[in-house]
Amino acid sequence: xxxxxxxxxxxxxxxxxxxxxxxxxxxxxxxxxxxxxxxxxxxxxxxxxxxxxxxxxxxxxxxxxxxxxxxxxxxxxxxxxxxxxxxxxxxxxxxxxxxxxxxxxxxxxxxxxxxxxxxxxxxxxxxxxxxxxxxxxxxxxxxxxxxxxxxxxxxxxxxxxxxxxxxxxxxxxxxxxxxxxxxxxxxxxxxxxxxxxxxxxxxxxxxxxxxxxxxxxxxxxxxxxxxxxxxxxxxxxxxxxxxx
Amino acid sequence: xxxxxxxxxxxxxxxxxxxxxxxxxxxxxxxxxxxxxxxxxxxxxxxxxxxxxxxxxxxxxxxxxxxxxxxxxxxxxxxxxxxxxxxxxxxxxxxxxxxxxxxxxxxxxxxxxxxxxxxxxxxxxxxxxxxxxxxxxxxxxxxxxxxxxxxxxxxxxxxxxxxxxxxxxxxxxxxxxxxxxxxxxxxxxxxxxxxxxxxxxxxxxxxxxxxxxxxxxxxxxxxxxxxxxxxxxxxxxxxxxxxxxxxxxxxxxxxxxxxxxxxxxxxxxxxxxxxxxxxxxxxxxxxxxxxxxxxxxxxxxxxxxxxxxxxxxxxxxxxxxxxxxxxxxxxxxxxxxxxxxxxxxxxxxxxxxxxxxxxxxxxxxxxxxxxxxxxxxxxxxxxxxxxxxxxxxxxxxxxxxxxxxxxxxxxxxxxxxxxxxxx
Numbered sequence: 001x002x003x004x005x006x007x008x009x010x011x012x013x014x015x016x017x018x019x020x021x022x023x024x025x026x027x028x029x030x031x032x033x034x035x036x037x038x039x040x041x042x043x044x045x046x047x048x049x050x051x052x053x054x055x056x057x058x059x060x061x062x063x064x065x066x067x068x069x070x071x072x073x074x075x076x077x078x079x080x081x082x083x084x085x086x087x088x089x090x091x092x093x094x095x096x097x098x099x100x101x102x103x104x105x106x107x108x109x110x111x112x113x114x115x116x117x118x119x120x121x122x123x124x125x126x127x128x129x130x131x132x133x134x135x136x137x138x139x140x141x142x143x144x145x146x147x148x149x150x151x152x153x154x155x156x157x158x159x160x161x162x163x164x165x166x167x168x169x170x171x172x173x174x175x176x177x178x179x180x181x182x183x184x185x186x187x188x189x190x191x192x193x194x195x196x197x198x199x200x201x202x203x204x205x206x207x208x209x210x211x212x213x214x215x216x217x218x219x220x221x222x223x224x225x226x227x228x229x230x231x232x233x234x235x236x237x238x239x240x241x242x243x244x
Numbered sequence: 245x246x247x248x249x250x251x252x253x254x255x256x257x258x259x260x261x262x263x264x265x266x267x268x269x270x271x272x273x274x275x276x277x278x279x280x281x282x283x284x285x286x287x288x289x290x291x292x293x294x295x296x297x298x299x300x301x302x303x304x305x306x307x308x309x310x311x312x313x314x315x316x317x318x319x320x321x322x323x324x325x326x327x328x329x330x331x332x333x334x335x336x337x338x339x340x341x342x343x344x345x346x347x348x349x350x351x352x353x354x355x356x357x358x359x360x361x362x363x364x365x366x367x368x369x370x371x372x373x374x375x376x377x378x379x380x381x382x383x384x385x386x387x388x389x390x391x392x393x394x395x396x397x398x399x400x401x402x403x404x405x406x407x408x409x410x411x412x413x414x415x416x417x418x419x420x421x422x423x424x425x426x427x428x429x430x431x432x433x434x435x436x437x438x439x440x441x442x443x444x445x446x447x448x449x450x451x452x453x454x455x456x457x458x459x460x461x462x463x464x465x466x467x468x469x470x471x472x473x474x475x476x477x478x479x480x481x482x483x484x485x486x487x488x489x490x491x492x493x494x495x496x497x498x499x500x501x502x503x504x505x506x507x508x509x510x511x512x513x514x515x516x517x518x519x520x521x522x523x524x525x526x527x528x529x530x531x532x533x534x535x536x537x538x539x540x541x542x543x544x545x546x547x548x549x550x551x552x553x554x555x556x557x558x559x560x561x562x563x564x565x566x567x568x569x570x571x572x573x574x575x576x577x578x579x580x581x582x583x584x585x586x587x588x589x590x591x592x593x594x595x596x597x598x599x600x601x602x603x604x605x606x607x608x609x610x611x612x613x614x615x616x617x618x619x620x621x622x623x624x625x626x627x628x629x630x631x632x633x634x635x636x637x638x639x640x641x642x643x644x645x646x647x648x649x650x651x652x653x654x655x656x657x658x659x660x661x662x663x664x665x666x667x
Binding site for chain 1: 561563564566567568569570571572573574577581582585586589663
């Protein structure tokens with residue numbers, strides 16, 4: 001196995017007195033797809049938010065693409081530019097059109113010429129089949145379309161890693177599929193992905209590894225087939241029996 | 245049991261009731277109107293009390309007659325739904341209409357029919373109404389203060405230039421649009437200051453020097469408001485961001501600043517700026533009183549602006565910050581492109597509120613001897629040749645202030661509509 005692109009070692013995090021992450025160890029190699037599941041409050045969102053330092057961890061080290069996350073703001077901004085993130089609530093910028101949402105960061109963070117950024121944005125919007133909505137505003141789109149725009153926006157930064165934080169949890173059932181399709185396409189294109197989701201169908205289809213978290217700890221980490229076929233811990237079995 | 249039903253309309257006699265009701269209602273209005281305008285009491289043959297209450301009774305019965313659930317006549321339904329829903333509302337409606345009718349003739353005759361505007365002296369005012377001659381004679385003073393009469397063109401020209409420069413931003417080419425904020429926040433105030441300084445103050449380019457003590461009237465209201473507005477807004481923005489900063493030093497300084505300026509009355513700040521402040525300055529250092537006043541008001545209103553803007557910042561969901569950060573934007577890029585455009589849009593009504601209050605606070609600078617519009621009125625009404633016309637002056641000022649403030653609030657509604665986005 002090659003050198004891991006994300007290296008998480010002994011990471012601990014507290015919210016006040018409450019410990020959300022307990023000794024997390026995780027290596028992710030390039031092009032690997034990992035699905036993180038677990039009950040709510042288990043720390044899975046916090047974990048991936050630590051990877052691009054939307055949350056600070058208090059103990060341990062996280063190394064992303066050879067750069068350690070620390071107080072150094074320059075490092076953090078550089079890592080964030082390489083790590084795309086998609087949120088549960090889409091978080092598109094409501095005052096900008098879809099196209100401007102996609103070109104804002106490439107133009108101002110990567111200093112890409114405007115024309116080039118627009119071409120790239122249109123290409124990415126094409127990928128998620130939403131190019132015809134490019135000049136609309138987020139408020140005019142459906143939830144599924146918004147989430148696909150958010151994926152395109154993240155991809156416009158040409159990230160090496162994509163983080164998904166429950167991307168389908170805020171969607172109507174019929175819109176979940178269109179978003180998952182976009183994610184499957186992305187996975188087939190060879191992107192490194194860490195996905196927090198309850199969509200076990202998606203996990204079975206694309207994930208290389210599945211991680212089950214509970215109470216801030218990684219309870220089980222196994223290859224996808226193994227994970228679903230014979231889970232080892234009782235907690236995982238219980239969870240799977242409820243969710244499947 | 246249904247003995248009272250003949251007083252209520254039904255399908256068959258609906259129109260009888262409608263016409264009768266409208267007739268009674270019109271009679272009652274007419275009675276009051278004739279009474280008020282022509283001073284003829286057509287019901288004087290009735291005993292005293294009845295004569296007074298007759299219009300109310302007639303109007304009440306009339307409104308009662310035309311009140312139906314749903315008539316199909318649009319205007320009638322609107323009346324019934326809004327001012328005639330029940331007996332109590334009908335009486336309130338009548339009383340308000342009567343009050344308006346009663347108040348109209350005296351105010352009209354005072355303001356227009358019995359008023360004087362001709363002549364140039366107090367003696368020309370012979371009527372019992374308002375003496376607009378006073379406002380006419382003093383008009384230039386109210387507009388320009390003690391500024392020399394033959395130099396008023398300089399003030400006019402300066403204002404035209406400043407307004408024109410303000411509109412300049414709208415005509416910028418598209419590829420220069422990104423410098424718009426820079427233009428309005430930094431370049432425009434500097435140019436405006438230079439224009440006003442050199443044109444109105446003079447002292448260069450062959451223009452005669454006019455000291456700021458001579459400035460006054462409405463033009464001074466505009467100058468003070470204008471500079472305070474454009475300076476207090478960026479100050480408020482910086483303070484609002486500072487108050488939410490993660491650096492404790494900056495946060496505490498901002499909080500201290502805001503709480504200090506919000507805690508002291510403007511009038512004491514103005515006194516301080518003109519009386520105390522010069523004592524702390526080195527002797528050879530001179531700062532004009534007007535400049536000191538503008539700085540004082542700016543610092544004061546900046547604190548209010550800051551809290552309004554902070555309200556907008558707090559209204560934004562945290563996800564907007566997360567999204568901007570996750571795209572690699574730093575603090576300034578995030579705020580300039582994502583946070584502030586949304587937050588400022590949210591606080592347009594609040595900012596407008598603060599600005600209106602600022603404009604209406606400018607008369608307070610009279611306490612340090614600067615006479616803007618309201619200050620000139622206070623001076624003019626004590627002029628021995630023109631004693632006793634304070635009322636006309638203050639009504640004039642009220643109308644001017646109302647026009648300014650209404651224009652500002654209209655403009656803020658426009659901005660709100662222009663930048664409205666669906667969430």
